[in-house]
Amino acid sequence: IEIGNGLVTLEELAKMLQGSCKNKIIHFATCRVIATDKKRIKKFLEDTGALCVCGYVNEGDFLEGSIFDMIIVDMFQQYRNMGKVEATIHKNYGALARKLKFKLFHL
Numbered sequence: 001i002e003i004g005n006g007l008v009t010l011e012e013l014a015k016m017l018q019g020s021c022k023n024k025i026i027h028f029a030t031c032r033v034i035a036t037d038k039k040r041i042k043k044f045l046e047d048t049g050a051l052c053v054c055g056y057v058n059e060g061d062f063l064e065g066s067i068f069d070m071i072i073v074d075m076f077q078q079y080r081n082m083g084k085v086e087a088t089i090h091k092n093y094g095a096l097a098r099k100l101k102f103k104l105f106h107l
Contacts, residue, residue, distance in 0.1 A: 014047035021050040028055030041105045052082045057101035082106035
């Protein structure tokens with residue numbers, strides 16, 4: 001992850017945010033940040049206290065990704081249950097989520 005003028009690993013970011021993200025949603029609206037194994041994402045969630053972390057595995061179409069970002073931000077406003085958000089995404093926007101390789105992780 002590029003922050004400022006340097007690169008930071010997911011683990012380093014978790015250390016910076018240590019416990020300060022309770023009930024927060026972290027969305028990486030850039031590609032490949034969450035293109036890692038579930039164990040690292042789970043550890044990130046545990047270390048930060050975040051409600052969920054989501055983003056895109058691969059680089060996708062900018063316009064489609066921007067539209068999808070707006071959709072999920074709206075859903076996060078509607079639901080506090082991340083399982084419900086995930087189910088609604090798959091039900092109503094599954095094809096776009098698959099095309100963009102969108103992933104949502106929660107504990």
